[in-house]
Amino acid sequence: MSHIHIPDGVLPWWLWVTGWVATALLLGMASRMATRTGTRRAVPLVGAISALVLVAMSIEIVPIAYHVNLTVIAGALLGPWLGAISAFIVVLVLALVGHGGITVVGLNTLMIATEMALGWALVHGGLRLLGSRRVRPVAAASTIVTLAITTTMLVGIVALAGSGATARHTGALDVETLEFRNPFSGDLINVGLLGGDNHGHDGEHATEAGHVDEHETEAEHDDEHEEGGALSVSRFAAVVYTLGPIGWVLEALVTAGVLGYVVRVRPSLLLRSVNAPPSASARVGDEHGGR
Amino acid sequence: MNRHTHDHGRLAGADEVIRISCVRHTYEDGTSVHLCGLDFLAHIGARVAVLGPNGSGKTTMLYHILGLMRPQEGVVTVFGVSPSEEWTRIRQRIGVVLQNVDEQLLAPTVIDDVAFSPRQYGMSEADALAAAHRALDLLGIDHLADRVPHNLSGGEKRKVALAGALVMEPDLLVLDEPFEGLDPESRAGLLGLMDRLAMERGVTIVMSTHDIDSVPEFADYAYVLAPGGRIALAGTPEELFANADALTEGNVNPPILAELFARLRERDSTAPRPALSVAEAVDALAGWKGCQEPQA
Amino acid sequence: MNRHTHDHGRLAGADEVIRISCVRHTYEDGTSVHLCGLDFLAHIGARVAVLGPNGSGKTTMLYHILGLMRPQEGVVTVFGVSPSEEWTRIRQRIGVVLQNVDEQLLAPTVIDDVAFSPRQYGMSEADALAAAHRALDLLGIDHLADRVPHNLSGGEKRKVALAGALVMEPDLLVLDEPFEGLDPESRAGLLGLMDRLAMERGVTIVMSTHDIDSVPEFADYAYVLAPGGRIALAGTPEELFANADALTEGNVNPPILAELFARLRERDSTAPRPALSVAEAVDALAGWKGCQEPQA
């Protein structure tokens, strides 16, 4: 997930206020579109998928603390409008439980909503084109393309903000530090998948410390930056585009794995929405054939 | 809000609450449940148990009663209307607790959850809260009002869900395996409550269960589903459990006491007629020992 | 693998599989479970039931046996080692089915799921599949091999989970409420299977349950937890259920038959001693009546 980690009160106020305004407009439109299929259907679906994304973000896939985001999957299941709502909820909950960045909730929502909408369009377009048997490659390719595009968007925002040092992580790849790290040190759920039982957190603070150290050396390069001035968009972009792909590939593998599993176990899930108009993808949870 | 006026004029009897007649449901994967054979009927104030092995279609049947599924064949009527089509007309009269209670507590706090339906039905805020507190009181859990559902124990969750189902003072209560995971004491408490609801308020109760031993205590009438959904047997618990062979055919084990008496009779034809509660059984056996006439 | 030696040697006898001694666990929210009072012991080939009301700590105790929790106080040993510290040393010898079978099925098909552990332990593909088929056969569900676990009925899911637990031919089987949601027939089938495992293979079985009536059939030995985790009572089912008062104190209802005989005795002191299975009860009652000599 593209997630701008910018402290509160640092970004120019016009930028984050614009973010909030745009998000408000987006949410207004999204809720109008979503309620066409019925609020009653949308509410539990968005709730469950947003919760899933939040839980997934706290799961470590690789011991080096790579965590997934599932935004492409969430997008594919929710469609663009419900996806926008879900993006807002996910970002807001993160900000409220100590992730920081309450003021940039607007901007982050826009980023993730875009990611979900792209994921939806690409996965469904790809499946329509190639058929459901190719769900894995379709999912993987969609994820990579989606992340590449949102990363470009991020570079754009950075350029707008006029600061070359916007930290960002794609997947959990922190492009600034060239390393993978898990931002959710105290995990949402206390399950150390690979380590001992309830004592998996100590090691992570150590990586955090190491993380900081690396920046001290890096900071020297950035000394030429003036406050809020002299952006190094080109350098930022170079770093993002050389290192981002590792994160994209990991996310793509996970997305392909999860969607592949889902299609094998319950084929109707994606297929139905492939043939349905966009708004109908909101009815994906409908398994009982009743109302 | 108790509607005890029995004006459900229809073809069928005036006090008929539910009727299910040869309903078929085919799931997406092709599994078909055909609720046919006998008709399922429930009358006002009756406590009806639905028995049957795993996968026989108990939950499917309850979903039809609740209008969550539309019959592809056959007829379902509840309070004289088709629940899948006119649910809004009858929903205020029906309280529901399904199998996964955890997922049924949707509101952020217990009191909000119990007050959920009254508010949605447009009751004033004060009335809704008053109704919610009454329902909590009825179950003896008013102290939980401000708690958050995910911190409750399984038994407490079940009670809160039940309070949410009772808050509109329904005429019909539908419960899917309400005893699952409950210890004997909680189970006895729940049985007592259902007794009171049926006796004092004339609430019709339909419940599915595997807990055969509590059926005689709880139910006035029971249906047994065979695999595939066929409604194979029906009758009062006494009638049903007296007929051990038919039960076994229907793949339902009779309650322990019924089995005991049936086998005793095989051994000794003077043995008393099946008793279904421990107290009755003690009387019957003591009487039998004394070579008295078994009480009817 | 048959260890049928029944010399319950004291002090960590050679055939002691599990020992739990005054273990305390405090959950993050401050709820404390103190598994003290009597020691919990399980010997090779024994079938041990853990009883107790909701929230008394049965699951907590099983989690300690499985090394999922580290005792903050007291001692847990399984096969002579501390499970929370040396789980990898003993895990191949332990099969587990926890309460929610749904979450224990991990693979897209049944056969993959059952072959999960063998593959993880590095068995060759052919061996893993052979072992999986053996386990499915043992449970009589080889026909399900290619099905998708998510579409199975509750009872079938439980059997698949059990096959997954048995595939490594464990010496110890730990089951948390294995009968929940099962119909009587599946339950009887499961009981029979556990009997066979214990008898033929000397597998030690520890299981928690609310289904008191099946305890005499299933268990050699039972422990009763009181609220808070205290291990209040222990004994063979006969010993336990003869003592109705202590049971009621421990908040456990005795089985129906035990209750019947206890009440019969109150009424008439010549009544026979409690029988725990229907067959025994019939014999006892018939004998009492004086129709026949009770068989020894």
Added chain:
Amino acid sequence: MDITAVDRSAISGDTLLHRAAPSSKLVATALLLAAVVNVNDPLVAAGLTLSLTGAAAAVRLPVRQMLVLALYPAVFALVFAFAAAANVPLGALVVLKAVTAALAVVTLMFSTPYPQVFAPIQRVTPRVVGDALLMTYRSLFILADKFSDLSRAIRLRAGLSRRQPVRAAAATVRAMGGLLLYSLDLSQREYDILHLRGYEGGFRVVRQRSADRSADTAALIYSAILLGVVAAFRWIPGLAGYAWLVTLAGAVDLATGALIGRRRR
């Protein structure tokens, strides 16, 4: 990000702040955020951070846990600061802003049950959004339980070993697929329940009233004073030289806060 810890403190805690009305706490948090956005002197910012921590300690909130949470944005702020800030004081300002803002929000979340925080948000957002927000939080706990069940099962069935990271990862991905299916089923069942219980849109939450008026007043006045100080130092140029006094005051706040907190214990 340990949601259960936040939730536990919010629900079972009993501090002065728990007794204040959620609306007052929201306003106070907004004032504090305004202060954070406007503060432009690292020494004043330090004073802000210190006195906020002091206040949390004084009412006996679990300060250590809260600081751990606030540390997460601090790490990212540090990244930002090293890259963007021209000098050390400015870098320090960036970090302090991040920590203080996070601390303000975390203080709110640690002392207020989530429905009371979300309900006001729900009132100003479209129905679907607000209801889905409340539903998300409820589902979060159900799913988290589910996932810990899943990973427990994987663990017991030897799915996770350090020696086979690829297999472990594959098993985890499967678990996630299972979780996805479960959450879709969950949403279906929740939909059924909403339907059965007559949902027409619009969850309502009983508003929690203040249990102690003085707590509301204290929270509001306290944050207003902090905002006032920040504003004064921002717009009255003559004060710049005295910013160290604010830091000092913050330190005194922290010390007294810690003392009061300990005394009450």
